[in-house]
Amino acid sequence: MTTFTLNDLARIVATRAAAPPSESYTAKLLADGPAKAAKKLGEEAVEAALAAVLEDRSNLTAEAADVLYHLLVVLQGARIPLSDVMAELERRTAQSGLAEKAARTS
Numbered sequence: 001m002t003t004f005t006l007n008d009l010a011r012i013v014a015t016r017a018a019a020p021p022s023e024s025y026t027a028k029l030l031a032d033g034p035a036k037a038a039k040k041l042g043e044e045a046v047e048a049a050l051a052a053v054l055e056d057r058s059n060l061t062a063e064a065a066d067v068l069y070h071l072l073v074v075l076q077g078a079r080i081p082l083s084d085v086m087a088e089l090e091r092r093t094a095q096s097g098l099a100e101k102a103a104r105t106s
């Protein structure tokens with residue numbers, strides 16, 4: 001059981017964003033512009049979805065890690081703090097997803 005959190009990784013990403021692109025994959029992705037990190041996020045999400053369909057647990061674990069890391073890089077590039085995303089998720093806990101969907105589509 002690890003104590004490492006998404007917050008810890010977000011802090012690492014924020015720190016590495018300021019590193020020279022030659023020394024950091026995070027900095028290189030961000031230096032290449034928002035479309036590059038967004039494209040990587042999409043690719044990793046598709047790979048994670050494929051692993052889920054194939055019921056490949058170890059690959060899904062690895063691809064899920066890639067998705068979360070690249071999502072944090074995209075958020076860093078957009079200057080959206082992880083806490084804003086968590087606040088949105090917390091707001092949503094007030095209602096079930098099905099109830100929200102029903103309210104939106106009726």
Ligand SMILES: N=c1c2ncn([C@@H]3O[C@H](COP(=O)(O)OP(=O)(O)OP(=O)(O)O)[C@@H](O)[C@H]3O)c2ncn1[C@@H]1O[C@H](COP(=O)(O)O)[C@@H](O)[C@H]1O
Nearest residue numbers: 009012013016017019023024025026027040065066069070
């Ligand atoms: N968690 C990650 C992480 N997950 C995945 N990756 C990188 O994401 C890339 C995944 O893309 P691919 O598998 O498609 O590999 P690729 O072909 O090399 O990628 P491209 O050339 O297409 O960009 C690989 O280069 C991985 O190393 C990550 N790079 C960094 N981190 C974290 O960020 C920290 C800082 O890293 P740097 O910014 O490199 O210092 C690290 O210590 C980690 O904690």
